Amino acid sequence: MENITTDKRTAYNAAELQKLLQTEKYFQIFINSIPIGFLMLDFEGNITDTNEAFSRMSGYSTTELKSMNLRDLSKPESKTWLSERLDSLIDERNVRFETLQVNKDGTVIDCEIDVIFLEGELQCICAFFHDITERKQSDKALIESQSHLHQSQKIEAIGRLAGGIAHDFNNFLAVVMLHIDMLSLQLPSDSPMRYRVNEIKSAANSAAGLVRQLLAFSRKQMIQPRAVSLNQVVDELSKILRRLIGEDIELQLELEPKLGTCFVDSDQMTQILMNLVVNSRDAMPNGGVVTIATSNVTLNSGSVWHKAQPPGHYVQLLVTDTGIGMDSETQEHIFEPFFTTKPPGKGTGLGLATVYGIVKQSNGYIWVKSAVRKGTSFYIHLPLSDVAAAKKPEELTPLIPVGNETVLLVEDEALVRRAALEILTVLGYKVMEAEDGLKGLELALSFYEPIDLLLTDVVMPKMNGRELAEKMKTLHPETAVLFMSGYTDDIIARHGVLEENMNFIEKPFTPSTLAVKIRELIERKNPS
Numbered sequence: 001m002e003n004i005t006t007d008k009r010t011a012y013n014a015a016e017l018q019k020l021l022q023t024e025k026y027f028q029i030f031i032n033s034i035p036i037g038f039l040m041l042d043f044e045g046n047i048t049d050t051n052e053a054f055s056r057m058s059g060y061s062t063t064e065l066k067s068m069n070l071r072d073l074s075k076p077e078s079k080t081w082l083s084e085r086l087d088s089l090i091d092e093r094n095v096r097f098e099t100l101q102v103n104k105d106g107t108v109i110d111c112e113i114d115v116i117f118l119e120g121e122l123q124c125i126c127a128f129f130h131d132i133t134e135r136k137q138s139d140k141a142l143i144e145s146q147s148h149l150h151q152s153q154k155i156e157a158i159g160r161l162a163g164g165i166a167h168d169f170n171n172f173l174a175v176v177m178l179h180i181d182m183l184s185l186q187l188p189s190d191s192p193m194r195y196r197v198n199e200i201k202s203a204a205n206s207a208a209g210l211v212r213q214l215l216a217f218s219r220k221q222m223i224q225p226r227a228v229s230l231n232q233v234v235d236e237l238s239k240i241l242r243r244l245i246g247e248d249i250e251l252q253l254e255l256e257p258k259l260g261t262c263f264v265d266s267d268q269m270t271q272i273l274m275n276l277v278v279n280s281r282d283a284m285p286n287g288g289v290v291t292i293a294t295s296n297v298t299l300n301s302g303s304v305w306h307k308a309q310p311p312g313h314y315v316q317l318l319v320t321d322t323g324i325g326m327d328s329e330t331q332e333h334i335f336e337p338f339f340t341t342k343p344p345g346k347g348t349g350l351g352l353a354t355v356y357g358i359v360k361q362s363n364g365y366i367w368v369k370s371a372v373r374k375g376t377s378f379y380i381h382l383p384l385s386d387v388a389a390a391k392k393p394e395e396l397t398p399l400i401p402v403g404n405e406t407v408l409l410v411e412d413e414a415l416v417r418r419a420a421l422e423i424l425t426v427l428g429y430k431v432m433e434a435e436d437g438l439k440g441l442e443l444a445l446s447f448y449e450p451i452d453l454l455l456t457d458v459v460m461p462k463m464n465g466r467e468l469a470e471k472m473k474t475l476h477p478e479t480a481v482l483f484m485s486g487y488t489d490d491i492i493a494r495h496g497v498l499e500e501n502m503n504f505i506e507k508p509f510t511p512s513t514l515a516v517k518i519r520e521l522i523e524r525k526n527p528s
Contacts, residue, residue, distance in 0.1 A: 001044040
């Protein structure tokens, strides 16, 4: 409301002047009682009056505001847009819109403005300002949370599908690999067929690797966790990584000397590092720097990366590159299987999906920070363990040992059963075979001599491998048990983690792997 000047007062008689002064006083009391920001504007956007709430919101005094234009409170790029909104009042009479307001101290807040055009003798514009910064931040957090949940659900669904496919595919691969290895052993060293056999074997091994990635992503890969120092994993792998990335990329290690341990599968941690470093290498076609860093981090409720990650003590693995980076849309899909930005034939799209699956199976969390032309950083948080790092187990001998003991083979997949039977027979074992757990139990009931080893599939009709092994303890307590499966199942593992003292061989396996495992169990049971 315009102030009453001395000249204007002379146009009124005493009574009228007193009435007008009282009206102005009450008007100021009224607008200052409004808890939200208020501005009165002329049609050019000049501020003619304001209230204390807007003064507090903007940081400007009332006097300063009355010498300003509404556009002075906007970012430069918003001034034209704001003018258009004010011009629209001529037709619309009242408008509601959102804008960014720049306060006196330079801070920017989100504002929702209700603008009203007043007609009559006092033609002016009244604007009511609501600071909605907190609401916008809350809405953004909710949208991000919902997006994260949707993404997790989508990845979970794909993972279940991948795990199911991998189970069946592993059975077929087991047959191919077992027969091709047996054929390779029987062929003369100078046979012209050996080349073809090796090519088939190479293709089968590649397919098996692809399936292992699917299983890792779907969290159905069998793991044997132990207390591990990630520093040790990085140290042992660093020479290979340097050769892998090439001479034009520098590998820097920043390892925390007093790093805590985490309870994970060390082979899977190696797989994570290999996949992330290869991903970084491909993002730096003209060279750059890859940094692998480890640290101990403690996250409280205010510092956790996302609500999905609880506060606590973690070991952090950070892999950073100076590559081309990713936009936000790409980041939304990077952990999905078969998603890749590489040209056809240059990648399977399973590298980061595999990393995601391994981290989740290890009860960890993974986050990515990236921007176009500003590089990418992958943060992995694994729960801190209070157990000291275990020594690395010794490698098994590659020799193929034989034997003459009795083995009960139980497998519902006929092709796998026949292939395993042939191998066991060639190795010298006396073999009884059954197509399911119930028939395997019937054979054990009718066999009165010792059964040295039970080699059984895990998931079978009528009676699963775990139930059969339990009953064998009563019938033949001398029998060692070796489980085999194309994927993990809660029958022998909890979320893919083997129970203590559980003997397991993962399909597809080679004759030598099977021979060594069988010999190990039998000799452990009957030490010479």
